[in-house]
Amino acid sequence: MPKHDTPLLDELEKGPWPSFVTDIKRQAETKPECWDILGQLEVSFVDKITHWKHGGIVGVFGYGGGIVGRYSDMPKQFPGVAHFHTVRLNQPSSKFYNTAKLRAICDLWEKYGSGMTNMHGSTGDLVLLGTTTENLEPLFYDLTHDLKQDLGGSGSNLRTPACCLGTARCEYSCYDTASLCHHLTMHYQDEIHRPAFPYKFKFKMSGCPNDCVASIARSDFSVIGTWKDDIRIDQAEVAKYISGDNKPNGGAKSNASAFDMERDVLALCPTGCMRMKGDELQIDNKNCTRCMHCLNMMPKACRPGLVKGASILCGAKAPILDGAQMATLTIPFIEINPDNDYEAVIDVIEEIWDWWMTVGKNRERVGETIQRVGLPTFIKVLGLDPIPQHVKIPRENPYVFWTSDEVPGGFDRDVREFRKKHAQ
Amino acid sequence: MPLSDDELKDAIVAKATKAPKPQLYIKDFYKCDPDSKARRIKNVANELVREERLMFWSSGSTTMYGIPSRIKNEDDKDQSN
Ligand code: SF4
Ligand code: SF4
Numbered sequence: 029m030p031k032h033d034t035p036l037l038d039e040l041e042k043g044p045w046p047s048f049v050t051d052i053k054r055q056a057e058t059k060p061e062c063w064d065i066l067g068q069l070e071v072s073f074v075d076k077i078t079h080w081k082h083g084g085i086v087g088v089f090g091y092g093g094g095i096v097g098r099y100s101d102m103p104k105q106f107p108g109v110a111h112f113h114t115v116r117l118n119q120p121s122s123k124f125y126n127t128a129k130l131r132a133i134c135d136l137w138e139k140y141g142s143g144m145t146n147m148h149g150s151t152g153d154l155v156l157l158g159t160t161t162e163n164l165e166p167l168f169y170d171l172t173h174d175l176k177q178d179l180g181g182s183g184s185n186l187r188t189p190a191c192c193l194g195t196a197r198c199e200y201s202c203y204d205t206a207s208l209c210h211h212l213t214m215h216y217q218d219e220i221h222r223p224a225f226p227y228k229f230k231f232k233m234s235g236c237p238n239d240c241v242a243s244i245a246r247s248d249f250s251v252i253g254t255w256k257d258d259i260r261i262d263q264a265e266v267a268k269y270i271s272g273d274n275k276p277n278g279g280a281k282s283n284a285s286a287f288d289m290e291r292d293v294l295a296l297c298p299t300g301c302m303r304m305k306g307d308e309l310q311i312d313n314k315n316c317t318r319c320m321h322c323l324n325m326m327p328k329a330c331r332p333g334l335v336k337g338a339s340i341l342c343g344a345k346a347p348i349l350d351g352a353q354m355a356t357l358t359i360p361f362i363e364i365n366p367d368n369d370y371e372a373v374i375d376v377i378e379e380i381w382d383w384w385m386t387v388g389k390n391r392e393r394v395g396e397t398i399q400r401v402g403l404p405t406f407i408k409v410l411g412l413d414p415i416p417q418h419v420k421i422p423r424e425n426p427y428v429f430w431t432s433d434e435v436p437g438g439f440d441r442d443v444r445e446f447r448k449k450h451a452q
Numbered sequence: 453m454p455l456s457d458d459e460l461k462d463a464i465v466a467k468a469t470k471a472p473k474p475q476l477y478i479k480d481f482y483k484c485d486p487d488s489k490a491r492r493i494k495n496v497a498n499e500l501v502r503e504e505r506l507m508f509w510s511s512g513s514t515t516m517y518g519i520p521s522r523i524k525n526e527d528d529k530d531q532s533n
Contacts (some may be wrong), residue, residue, distance in 0.1 A: 081514045083507050084510065085510070093510075096512050097510060097512065098512075183513065184515045185515065222480070222494075223497045224491070226477070226478075227513075228481060381491070382489065390477045
């Protein structure tokens with residue numbers, strides 16, 4: 029029996045697609061508090077405003093993150109959701125679970141929460157939706173003791189690091205993303221569980237420029253696999269793509285015979301750095317931007333080079349205060365070396381943190397700090413030399429002022445004395 | 453010269469006690485010791501939470517620090533309306 033009438037929500041059950049309204053009604057058969065989610069949402073549809081409140085002092089002892097306090101502002105009408113906290117669980121790197129683990133997590137959540145989940149949140153966590161303050165400590169005890177499962181990050185913490193499948197499943201991958209992700213997760217446990225920063229900070233790792241975790245758009249610190257040397261070309265396989273014996277795009281296109289080397293590959297290379305000389309595919313690798321197009325179209329014929337590492341991009345964010353922003357290429361090539369515990373990557377991370385923790389304003393993402401002070405300042409902080417890729421529009425500003433230490437031999441000038449000469 | 457751990461802890465607690473609002477950003481504590489790096493101040497503030505002399509307060513997207521009695525007071529007021 030429905031506890032509330034929800035005529036507006038019921039509209040969302042019409043049509044052939046899955047409906048969260050149907051799902052929540054089914055869950056409400058065993059978890060009656062779920063009716064109050066629907067009841068409150070129906071009121072929100074009418075009032076055109078949310079009736080959820082965030083925040084407060086919920087959490088488990090010793091942790092300053094991982095649980096997001098959620099309350100109804102209509103607790104009398106909807107007591108089932110008076111407290112309805114969200115719990116974030118740190119997903120395994122590359123999200124490899126077995127079904128036994130998923131069942132165990134779901135069983136525990138039926139016991140202590142609403143049973144509703146969201147897999148996965150945009151930080152990558154397994155998100156468990158809806159429990160009360162009293163249930164948090166017992167849930168956390170069972171999670172950590174029986175399931176060996178920790179919470180993820182929230183608030184002004186390092187958020188749960190996330191990565192693509194990487195070398196575990198994908199031949200494009202230029203480094204082992206799961207291993208770097210796991211290493212950073214363990215190395216920065218304190219930053220994940222306790223607030224450390226002016227605002228949230230996210231790491232995301234992709235094995236190649238296809239960037240399957242969208243790190244370039246969704247992380248403050250994005251590590252994207254790349255290579256330094258030449259694309260490896262197998263000319264015999266190139267010939268098979270041209271003859272139609274190899275299906276382009278790994279067979280993803282339905283009409284494989286339509287493949288046209290000129291139209292589908294050469295003309296779409298963004299830098300125009302490819303050509304056919306007779307039967308031979310040639311690439312001017314110095315001008316290749318590693319866009320992945322030719323590799324994706326002809327995976328058997330073109331593969332990443334052998335000198336592999338990653339690019340570091342900084343400062344992506346969603347539209348919260350200012351608009352959304354993509355990450356900026358900061359370091360074009362960095363060594364990814366598990367044998368020295370990823371020293372090169374860790375050094376850059378801590379250089380950025382030391383600077384941002386001091387210079388960043390409260391609630392300012394590192395990308396906004398970079399925007400405020402300018403990329404040249406950020407590059408100087410990291411001790412990097414500017415490279416052409418840092419420049420968005422060449423010579424947009426014709427007024428270039430050099431400081432004394434930027435000019436060989438330097439110079440000595442008293443600006444006040446200088447200006448006196450020009451006084452009217 | 454950076455303050456000792458105990459001096460820094462006392463300075464942080466004093467600041468959180470006197471501040472006009474019960475919840476403070478981690479950055480608000482940096483001024484307690486200009487000679488210490490930000491990450492040290494963060495670590496000492498988190499130790500104070502383990503000692504229950506401070507507690508975390510979360511807005512959902514940002515986490516703040518405060519004296520437990522001051523924060524609980526305000527939270528009770530908030531929950532009752
Ligand atoms: S980002 Fe690249 S390496 Fe990672 S899964 Fe996608 S295609 Fe493979
Ligand atoms: S990866 Fe992109 S830029 Fe490089 S050669 Fe292939 S299509 Fe051109």
